[in-house]
Amino acid sequence: MEKRVVITGLGVVSPIGTGVAEFWKAALAGTSGISAVPPFDTLPMEAYRSRVVGRVRDFEPAAHLDATQAERLDRYAQFGLVAAREAIDDAALKMDREVPHRVGVIVGAGMGAMTMAERELTRLYLELKPNRVAPGFIPAITMNALGGLIAIAHGAKGPNYTISTACSSSAHAIGQAMSSIRAGQTDAMIVVGADASITPLVLAGFGTLRALSQRYNDEPERASRPFDRGRDGFVLGEGAGALILESLPHAKKRRAKIYAEVAGYAATSEAYNMVIPQEDGVEMATTMAMALRDARTAPAQVDYVNAHATSTVRGDEVEIRGIRRLLKARANKVLISATKSSIGHTLSAAGCIGAIATTMAIQSDLIHPTINYEDPDPECRLPGIAAKPQERRIKVALVNAFGFGSNNSSLVLKRYD
Secondary structure (H helix, E strand, O other): OOOOEEEEEEEEEEOOEEOHHHHHHHHHHOOOOEEEOOOOOOOOHHHOOOOEEEOOOOOOHHHHOOHHHHHHOOHHHHHHHHHHHHHHHHHOOOHHHOOHHHEEEEEEOOOOOHHHHHHHHHHHHHHOOHHHOOOOHHHHHOOOHHHHHHHHHHOOOOOEEEEOOHHHHHHHHHHHHHHHHHOOOOOEEEEEEEEOOOOHHHHHHHHHOOOEOOOOOOOHHHOOOOOEOOOOOEOEEOEEEEEEEEEHHHHHHOOOOOOEEEEEEEEEEOOOOOOOOOOOOHHHHHHHHHHHHHOOOOHHHOOEEEOOOOOOHHHHHHHHHHHHHHHHHHHHOOEEEOOHHHHOEOHHHHHHHHHHHHHHHHHHOEEOOOOOOOOEOOOOOOOOEOOOOEEOOOOEEEEEEEEOOOEEEEEEEEOOO
16 A cells, blocks of 8 residues: 655745745745846846846855855755755654665756856866866766765665756656655655756846746846736746655654645646647646546645746746636636745746645645736636735645646645644
8 A cells, every 4th residue: 555645844945035934934925036137247237138036145055054065066056955954854854763775865956056067167268277177066067966965964875866857847856756655665755956047148048038027127026927917927046945755654653743745746748849838728737637636636625726837928828727627617716826926936946845835835724925916817817816815724735847848747735634
């Protein structure tokens, strides 16, 4: 019989706060973490189409990590290590009391060490000194670097994987961790999604793709506006989210506090387009339906959806079509919110951060607002979307994360009683 899987620890680094308590307080208050792009050395910022980002501010690596180690790490790895440690401490997971080969790590990383990669590449071509490339460059930019760092830091000797499916990476990481525990391969999994890609090249690349908001360069806090008629693209964000997943028997045995249950997961490919979703929402609806079937739960039981909702014109419309197609009349009763309205699109960290926001909603009976939802787009309008906090006892929630490359993922979280 498959083991039930529960969440026992949370950790976050985000544009609206480092630490779950600070993050959740700011999310409920409708705080915006969106600001102007910091200058990129000598690059002319006026040449960038989009000049707003969801940046983690006031983050001092040395305040959280060994100073020498922090200097050698890419920013995304710094975020991931800090979030993982908070989640492990929150779960009171003591590795000296665990069988180390029964505790694994799964990381969702879509871009990896972009900050370090751009810096070293620029230096190489400017200075023309190949022997001056940082000695730790190669191990730092391998996509599995963060997973290795977390395992080494905490002595987790179980399965160690990195999943890279763009914006759905860390949602898939949660789903695969659940599968590992269900199958009896592990007792606990450390799941992390991290990204720090606010770099000259990445911002320019998303800009030429015309995926980013350009209309609100002079009003950064208004730029991320999922489901609003005035949305014109997503805001590039950064951050990390971490969750500790355990089998229910293991969590009970060590008397861990239990936040929620991870009850279902689905992964699909639309096999349609590398960037845009299929317009009718069928594939998104199919993914959510599969996750609910995995959780042995009917669509009519869903109380809340933490939407992928990046604030792109087409993406938001298609997701709402998928929700309507799946939930039918229930779509007018569920509550829906977009975490990205406050923090921007944190790419591979988005699934974990969305799952954390959903877990806190289950715990608190409060749904954070979708900020900047001022003029509802008729194509996206549903009664459960609101620009203010909403109160409801949530028993079943969906967490959506959809990525470039036609990757769809959906998670089902349930209240644990």
